[in-house]
Amino acid sequence: xxxxxxxxxxxxxxxxxxxxxxxxxxxxxxxxxxxxxxxxxxxxxxxxxxxxxxxxxxxxxxxxxxxxxxxxxxxxxxxxxxxxxxxxxxxxxxxxxxxxxxxxxxxxxxxxxxxxxxxxxxxxxxxxxxxxxxxxxxxxxxxxxxxxxxxxxxxxxxxxxxxxxxxxxxxxxxxxxxxxxxxxxxxxxxxxxxxxxxxxxxxxxxxxxxxxxxxxxxxxxxxxxxxxxxxxxxxxxxxxxxxxxx
Amino acid sequence: xxxxxxxxxxxxxxxxxxxxxxxxxxxxxxxxxxxxxxxxxxxxxxxxxxxxxxxxxxxxxxxxxxxxxxxxxxxxxxxxxxxxxxxxxxxxxxxxxxxxxxxxxxxxxxxxxxxxxxxxxxxxxxxxxxxxxxxxxxxxxxxxxxxxxxxxxxxxxxxxxxxxxxxxxxxxxxxxxxxxxxxxxxxxxxxxxxxxxxxxxxxxxxxxxxxxxxxxxxxxxxxxxxxxxxxxxxxxxxxxxxxxxxxxxxxxxxxxxxxxxxxxxxxxxxxxxxxxxxxxxxxxxxxxxxxxxxxxxxxxxxxxxxxxxxxxxxxxxxxxxxxxxxxxxxxxxxxxxxxxxxxxxxxxxxxxxxxxxxxxxxxxxxxxxxxxxxxxxxxxxxxxxxxxxxxxxxxxxxxxxxxxxxxxxxxxxxxxxxxxxxxxxxxxxxxxxxxxxxxxxxxxxxxxxxxxxxxxxxxxxxxxxxxxxxxxxxxxxxxxxxx
Numbered sequence: 094x095x096x097x098x099x100x101x102x103x104x105x106x107x108x109x110x111x112x113x114x115x116x117x118x119x120x121x122x123x124x125x126x127x128x129x130x131x132x133x134x135x136x137x138x139x140x141x142x143x144x145x146x147x148x149x150x151x152x153x154x155x156x157x158x159x160x161x162x163x164x165x166x167x168x169x170x171x172x173x174x175x176x177x178x179x180x181x182x183x184x185x186x187x188x189x190x191x192x193x194x195x196x197x198x199x200x201x202x203x204x205x206x207x208x209x210x211x212x213x214x215x216x217x218x219x220x221x222x223x224x225x226x227x228x229x230x231x232x233x234x235x236x237x238x239x240x241x242x243x244x245x246x247x248x249x250x251x252x253x254x255x256x257x258x259x260x261x262x263x264x265x266x267x268x269x270x271x272x273x274x275x276x277x278x279x280x281x282x283x284x285x286x287x288x289x290x291x292x293x294x295x296x297x298x299x300x301x302x303x304x305x306x307x308x309x310x311x312x313x314x315x316x317x318x319x320x321x322x323x324x325x326x327x328x329x330x331x332x333x334x335x336x337x338x339x
Numbered sequence: 340x341x342x343x344x345x346x347x348x349x350x351x352x353x354x355x356x357x358x359x360x361x362x363x364x365x366x367x368x369x370x371x372x373x374x375x376x377x378x379x380x381x382x383x384x385x386x387x388x389x390x391x392x393x394x395x396x397x398x399x400x401x402x403x404x405x406x407x408x409x410x411x412x413x414x415x416x417x418x419x420x421x422x423x424x425x426x427x428x429x430x431x432x433x434x435x436x437x438x439x440x441x442x443x444x445x446x447x448x449x450x451x452x453x454x455x456x457x458x459x460x461x462x463x464x465x466x467x468x469x470x471x472x473x474x475x476x477x478x479x480x481x482x483x484x485x486x487x488x489x490x491x492x493x494x495x496x497x498x499x500x501x502x503x504x505x506x507x508x509x510x511x512x513x514x515x516x517x518x519x520x521x522x523x524x525x526x527x528x529x530x531x532x533x534x535x536x537x538x539x540x541x542x543x544x545x546x547x548x549x550x551x552x553x554x555x556x557x558x559x560x561x562x563x564x565x566x567x568x569x570x571x572x573x574x575x576x577x578x579x580x581x582x583x584x585x586x587x588x589x590x591x592x593x594x595x596x597x598x599x600x601x602x603x604x605x606x607x608x609x610x611x612x613x614x615x616x617x618x619x620x621x622x623x624x625x626x627x628x629x630x631x632x633x634x635x636x637x638x639x640x641x642x643x644x645x646x647x648x649x650x651x652x653x654x655x656x657x658x659x660x661x662x663x664x665x666x667x668x669x670x671x672x673x674x675x676x677x678x679x680x681x682x683x684x685x686x687x688x689x690x691x692x693x694x695x696x697x698x699x700x701x702x703x704x705x706x707x708x709x710x711x712x713x714x715x716x717x718x719x720x721x722x723x724x725x726x727x728x729x730x731x732x733x734x735x736x737x738x739x740x741x742x743x744x745x746x747x748x749x750x751x752x753x754x755x756x757x758x759x760x761x762x763x764x765x766x767x768x769x770x771x772x773x774x775x776x777x778x779x780x781x782x783x784x785x786x787x788x789x790x791x792x793x794x795x796x797x798x799x800x801x802x803x804x805x806x807x808x809x810x811x812x813x814x815x816x817x818x819x820x821x822x
Contacts, residue, residue, distance in 0.1 A: 142777050170779035178777075182770040186792025195788070196778040203779075235792065252778065 094155060095120045095291060096260060101152035103140055110136045112316035113152070118260070121288040125302055126295050127327065128313035129335040134295045135179060137313075138264040141293075142176040143169050157259065170196075171203040173259030177249040177266050184236040189248075190218060192236055193255050200256060221254045225281050243274035250281040257285070262293045267301040279304035299331040312338050372421040375399065378527055381425060385496050385530070388503065398516035398526030405520040411683035412712040412744055415625060415652055418590055425528045425561070481545060491536040492547055495563050498534035505536055509567055513596040513633045513660070521627045521654075525594040529563035532593070537572040537603075546802050548577040562593040568603035570636065575606040577805060591650075592627045601636030601663065606644070608801050610809055613649035620679025620708075623651025630657035634666035634695075642669040643686070644800045646809050648816040651680060656714065658687035661695035661726075668697040671797040675790075675816045676709030676741070685715040685746075690723040690756070699730040702794045705741035706817065712744040719756040727757045734764040735793050737786065737817070787814040 096118040103111040110133045118124050128134050140147055141154070143166035154161040157172060164172065184192075198208045209217070222232060227247055237245050246266055253261055263282070267275055282292065282305055294305060302310070302324060310326040311318045312335070319338050320326060378399055382392040407418075485492055491502060499506050516526035537543055568574055578595075591613070597605050607630075616623025626649075632641035643657040659668025670686035688697035697717065705711040717728045734743035745762050767789060775785035791798070791813050798806055798813075 144773055166773065166776040167779050167781050170777050176777050178774065182768070182774045184771050184774070184789060184792055186795035187788055192775075192788065193778070195780055195784060199779040199781070199784070256778065 097155040102150040123292040123307045125307040133316040171200045175258035177263045179265040181245045183238045242269035401517040402523035489538040495532040521592045529561040532563035535566040539569040540571045543574040564595040571602040578609040595630040597632035599639035604640040609645040616651040625652045626650035628655040637663040640667040644671040647674040653682040662691045664692040671800045672701045673794045675704045676711045678707040680709045683712040687716045690719045690726040693724045695726045701732045703734045706737040710742045714746045716748040718750040730760045732762045
């Protein structure tokens with residue numbers, strides 16, 4: 094199994110957020126998790142990425158034959174986990190080029206691969222950016238600093254395409270995007286999709302799923318997955334909302 | 340290599356041998372303590388003219404009546420001035436490590452991280468090297484080129500001998516010897532430092548650095564530097580080196596004076612990385628530095644850039660006196676304190692002339708149990724019509740046992756002055772760390788990246804080759820502070 098979440102219960106500040114959650118993802122699959130606000134979707138994304146604010150009460154997570162709880166944030170990233178943030182944070186004064194260059198090399202180091210030199214990396218970054226329709230001038234700016242919501246999301250996808258993760262988690266990547274931006278972002282994801290990587294797409298609306306076709310859709314309510322199926326579930330939610338699952 | 344270079348190399352090695360190991364005079368032991376005899380000894384050693392000795396003795400008599408300035412937010416034991424050597428032994432005399440294997444491996448590790456070539460490492464670590472090929476040849480080639488332009492770049496000692504008129508006119512003209520006790524002390528006992536004179540209308544074609552000055556390996560405990568930019572000239576001067584220097588001296592009290600005449604510009608960059616003491620706050624340099632620039636002429640400009648990461652105590656306020664109309668003063672500073680370091684640093688901008696402008700960008704980063712203070716004074720005198728100042732002070736705290744303090748003073752006697760002041764204090768942002776680590780950067784790498792980003796406004800003011808090393812240095816200063 095590629096990613097296996099078993100009986101996961103998590104709390105933060107005395108509040109139980111995830112309750113006996115189970116989820117399995119195989120290589121090459123695209124999963125979507127839909128759910129109302131406050132159902133614990135983002136918590137799941139952050140627990141997977143290793144954010145330290147949460148208390149794991151029960152359960153285990155296996156990722157590529159690792160017990161995920163044995164790995165810290167950066168080790169998980171280096172193992173090929175990528176989280177596209179809902180609200181990417183601004184890092185003033187830090188240029189994207191050296192930032193991503195260090196990131197890709199720390200991953201390569203862990204995988205015992207040769208590090209990529211400055212020049213090759215700059216070329217790679219430029220070509221990926223132009224694939225995604227990102228202006229070269231944007232590469233000269235500090236990470237996320239002064240970016241619009243749409244620019245930030247495109248930037249996340251650019252980083253994803255450079256780091257080429259095994260498991261990409263997209264946390265509400267569609268929020269705050271207009272249709273044009275949504276198309277660019279989802280095109281990027283579709284281009285990246287291969288039979289060797291997997292996607293976990295967290296979203297509130299069905300709209301995103303018009304552009305990215307998931308293999309599985311899960312409905313998350315109140316900290317657990319209450320229903321799983323194909324993309325017909327997304328259509329059901331679009332029609333009737335989350336009410337009937339609660 | 341050209342013949343001039345070869346000759347110099349040849350002389351250099353011979354001189355080293357001749358004076359470094361054999362002559363009797365150099366074997367004379369310097370005496371501890373500070374009195375008139377010490378000063379006479381220094382002046383005699385340096386073969387100084389009478390007027391110089393008198394100047395020193397006058398400073399000494401002032402010093403005797405003075406007390407150390409007390410305004411700084413610093414804590415340190417009383418300095419025993421009688422327990423210090425005021426004349427350091429000449430080169431080749433003191434016990435030097437024979438090769439790099441005798442040098443503290445920690446130091447070597449740092450040099451490697453900074454990417455410093457092996458030959459340079461030897462010089463920095465004080466290994467006895469007869470001829471340092473690279474730097475000497477570079478220095479010689481440069482020296483010839485500078486002489487053609489009429490630029491004087493030599494040690495202050497040499498300048499006292501060869502250019503007495505300039506020295507008598509300008510030495511102590513910006514920092515009077517009686518300014519405060521450390522300036523009086525320096526004036527009485529200084530033994531080394533640089534002298535630069537850029538003639539009228541000359542644009543100095545290279546960054547001048549002590550590193551390129553022959554015999555500059557030991558910059559000494561009481562350094563004295565004097566830079567004069569004549570009308571319409573330009574010079575960029577780099578002080579020190581980004582690599583940590585070994586130094587057993589506890590007390591450093593340097594004085595640096597800059598003078599810019601009409602339409603002249605001086606850019607002065609420092610990277611200070613003296614020994615900061617160990618993780619428990621033991622040892623380390625006390626660095627009491629007085630740096631002051633005088634924009635004497637109209638349209639002149641003086642710009643200070645400093646990256647301060649070393650020393651147990653840093654007491655330093657590079658300042659500008661904006662006397663000429665339309666003159667400009669700038670101060671860009673990064674001060675990083677870790678473990679038990681204390682820094683009290685900032686600037687003084689004194690607006691005297693009309694339309695004078697000053698800009699202050701200060702970035703303080705505190706880690707461990709350190710204390711970091713920005714102290715600044717901006718004053719506008721009565722005739723400083725339409726003068727402007729912009730000040731930005733940002734402090735970043737890493738951990739919860741350190742302190743950051745901002746003490747700005749503003750004094751305006753002219754109601755046309757415009758003053759802007761921005762200040763911020765923040766803790767290192769957990770969301771930024773999380774974001775970086777999610778991309779695969781380690782906690783330490785993430786902190787270093789964020790701090791470098793925080794300092795960028797200042798680091799980008801440094802000359803290119805310096806900036807790269809300074810960035811690495813910033814990262815090294817943060818090591819071991821997170822986790």
